[in-house]
Amino acid sequence: MDRISALRNVEDALADFESGETDLEATERRVLNVLRTYATEFEDGDLTTYRATGGERAEGIVVVAESQSAARDRVTDLLDADELEFEVERMG
Template structure:
């Protein structure tokens, strides 16, 4: 999914919420699913998607970065933890 498609899908979810066709919980699920799909189908040649695991704070954190070391720094900043406290795995590109 490219950025434009992701934005359109988020706009559709918001429009359904505004018109009363969807409640907040359903809208949140749709937006989260759009973001997850976008992140796992990220197609930038210079960037990769990484998922952290290990500590409770880092488990499931997904970041986009140019390298594993940059991804490790981003996760560590995000969860306010030492970068040795979690594992990191690059997600496969489609």
């Protein structure tokens, strides 16, 4: 899913919420599903998505980066910690 499609899907979800066709919980699920689909299908030239595994604080964090080492640096920066035990795996 490209960025424009993702934005349209989020916009549709918000419009349904505003019109009363769905409630907040359903809207949140729909938007979360759009974001997860976007992240797992992300393709942008040199960038790709990586998921952190292992280590309690890092587990499941997903970032976009140019390489596995850059992804590891991003996760470390996000958690503001230098010495964490975790790995990053390419998604998709």
